Amino acid sequence: MLHRFANPTRFLRFADIIQPWMAVLTVGLGAAGLYLGLFASPADYQQGESVRIMYVHVPAAWMGLFCYMAMAAAAAVGLIWKHPLADLAAKATAPIGAGFTFLALVTGSLWGKPMWGTWWVWDARLTSMLVLLFLYLGYMALINAFDDPTRGIKASSILVLVGVVNVPIIKFSVDWWNTLHQPSSVMRMDGPTIDASMLWPLALMAVAFNTYYVWVMLIRIRTEVAATKVRSLRMKQAHGS
Amino acid sequence: MGEFTGNNLTCVRSERIVFSGLDFTLAGGGALVLVGSNGSGKSSLLRLMAGLLHPASGVIAFDGAETSEDPEAHSGRLHYVGHLDAVKPVLSVSENVAFWASLRSGGGNVPQALSALGINHLADVPGRFLSAGQKRRVNLARIVAAPAPLWLLDEPTTALDKQTIAGLERTIADHRGSGGMVVISTHSDLALDNFQTLDLGHFSAGRTGNP
Amino acid sequence: MGEFTGNNLTCVRSERIVFSGLDFTLAGGGALVLVGSNGSGKSSLLRLMAGLLHPASGVIAFDGAETSEDPEAHSGRLHYVGHLDAVKPVLSVSENVAFWASLRSGGGNVPQALSALGINHLADVPGRFLSAGQKRRVNLARIVAAPAPLWLLDEPTTALDKQTIAGLERTIADHRGSGGMVVISTHSDLALDNFQTLDLGHFSAGRTGNP
């Protein structure tokens, strides 16, 4: 809802400054992390070259969780202080977070095939990641399910807050469920303690994923602001003012 | 143009006779205004005429041929406007009108219909953004877009502002001028010339629902 | 009785300003008639007054106290009649009215309300058998049954026959006589005496949607 009572120009000016920095950081750190991860770091003595998937998989999994929290915080600000930019930030975060979560699932699956001999097992961690993906998808479905965009944003903000109460409950239940049925799980990842040659690329990639998130989110908010303007221009034109 | 007649019609709704022994005759260019208090059966009669309801007894005929013999032909020559406006929220005003016109032979003239109802400036606005009266105008534009000889209008002025009502009166006059027929139920007075009135109160089986 | 005021109200719907800078004042016994062409914001203003919508800016107050501070108290002193009649198909007419009255303190007088609207003979008829106008009367009986000082009526005469409209005018006069207030949106002329008119067209951000 960007009428004249919530002028986004200040935000846009701020975004103008931040955005190029984020782009540079993402590309730079990402390239460095990938280089270190794919070429400079040693292959694992147990897992071989496939361990390199870790440099994408682990940060993606972290970001999947982080984005959900960020989305909930933004939604709360939007609901309580009725700040339209917070609403837009929540809306812009959802597809990014869903993307990271999906990436973690796919890379995990690809990793699982050589490691465990199967694409998927119903392990607690994997399963709660899958449920998290559904929470994202539900949010995105709800936000797009209304004819009136403002209505969609408010409804989905309530949903994401309900979801945030439930995420720990779901996580806890899934842990409990899995340990009940399958006490000694095959895929407890207590591999070799991570040494510096693996930690560095991992850290770089994690930071790069974070800056990527901020970068893309800013772009998405901008697009959303522009779309709102276009919509209201068209409405004004139609109603003749 | 033909002649639209009803003979000795009885309408039963939820096991109760709403009216019986009702006749009407409408010639090309004619107008029939249905009046009567709430619950006297105006909407029911219009639905009978459209073929949505079937009479418990009696015959409705167009040009002498019973309409129930060939319901699709009858549908092809009538336009019905009920209480609901059939405006899809995600389609724009012109897409809404164009779809209904496309189901009729000929396809119709959408832009002209929109300007007849004074909504050409809303052509690209999605249906969800319309107020009650604007939706009603889209519904009326639909019947202007593709011509049909018989118009059945159930309280068409609901939610319309006065200016638009005047426009509607002109549109109806044009339609009749080119030989069309119109049946209208209304509680407010529409300015039509040379019309017949049918008071449903006379045919209702018993009380009419007034204090 | 108190005073109902709005100050510098702005209404935004689907990202568009419908009206802005609107003020109104209504004292006990007063009537405010909202006029304006289709889409000018009459329904939106009534929903603002009821507390269903929230103004983008401005303040609505009753007796000097902002209504948004204590929405339940505000709900308790108003009756709203919208486009939908809230008549349950499986409940009889009197059960329908009685339920709504039972949510208010006092419980209300159902038989008297039914006869005020001329539907006491329908008391035991289930809602699904009612015509458009009969449903509307049930909805109006609801507000007569349990007293409240402020009536907000959105095109209340829709689908009513002339006799019932006259009855409604008397009911509104009685309500005002005992100090009640009423806000009405309408396209037809209601016979009220001594009322203020508010033309929404003057506050809309642009033109009003007419040919």
Added chain:
Amino acid sequence: MTGFLQIIRRDLHLAFRQGMDSMMVVMFFVIAVVLFPFGVGPEANILARIAAGVIWVAALLSSMLSLERLFQTDYEDGSLELLTLSPMALEIIVLAKVVAHWLTTGLPLIVAAPLLAVLLNMNAEGFPILILALALGTPSLSLIGAVGAALILGSRRGGVLLALLILPLYIPVLIFGVSAVDAVVGGFEARAQLLILGGFLLGALALSPWAAAAALRQAVE
């Protein structure tokens, strides 16, 4: 308080007048369970192994289906606006409607469950705990589902959207409901699971009327 009871009374009234509303939910439950022997084949040991899970999944699905209409008809015929404008707190109104909903749909499910357990060859020791777990779990389902039902009002995709929103939130109830039965059938205690189900119920009772009321308020905007 009288308003609370009036709303429960009206909703029960509507459910019974409408003929077989609760019957229908039960029948969906039964049919959904009965589909499984067709899908999985009739071997008794496999069916017994999956019985508790299938019954709980079917209970989730039928609870969800019946919730879709919790506020829908009131929304469509304008009653919801008037309820919002009644002098009672909307949270209380939501609670009253959920109570009425559970009485007409949750309770019959519990009654029907043992019958289906017999059909699926479930170990008879599990019956009492199945009933107990359903008694603690289904009210939570109704409460959580009420939030979803309020959120989807006015959206274009009722049923499917509701499923997407609330099925993931139902998972904890499903897990502990099934595991309570499995524990007893396997010869263990189910105390912990029942306590957790009870905890979920208290939490849902405390939180979901607020969330649902907030959702309703913006649905009638």
Added chain:
Amino acid sequence: MTGFLQIIRRDLHLAFRQGMDSMMVVMFFVIAVVLFPFGVGPEANILARIAAGVIWVAALLSSMLSLERLFQTDYEDGSLELLTLSPMALEIIVLAKVVAHWLTTGLPLIVAAPLLAVLLNMNAEGFPILILALALGTPSLSLIGAVGAALILGSRRGGVLLALLILPLYIPVLIFGVSAVDAVVGGFEARAQLLILGGFLLGALALSPWAAAAALRQAVE
């Protein structure tokens, strides 16, 4: 014929404009399948044993849920009256709507099914036959479901009533759909089952537009 295509075009239009409509059916399908491991436990061999059954049951349920809205919105906004009053035969209109519905919901189900088969550890030999059986079976589901969707119009209990009416009619499709997959996984031919599924489809194609049109005429009375 142009009218037939116009209606398909409009319905596809509506589905795409409305954003992710087909996505949602697929997501319900996926979630319903994913609930089962929670209910039945994560052991891979049990899951593999019941995989085909679970996938088919979930396909039935999601097809049913999505069908609920097939005529509902048109009925509520008055479009159905106008479609009935259009000069085209109502049977053709029904067929056009079913085709559009299958394109937006049945087809995506078929695409998603192999993924779920992986999640449930199904034997990879079963994949092609699963797709083939779904391709023959889901159009029948849409056609049969259209009759149910038309029958429930105007009733106050959409979802659950629809389930009751059409799930029993879905059972034959379920039985042969599952048994086709099971046959191939077990090393047999599935020719007979596929032929029977094809026969069902032809039968449904011939009969259900008539039945649905008759129900629609009733509904707008």
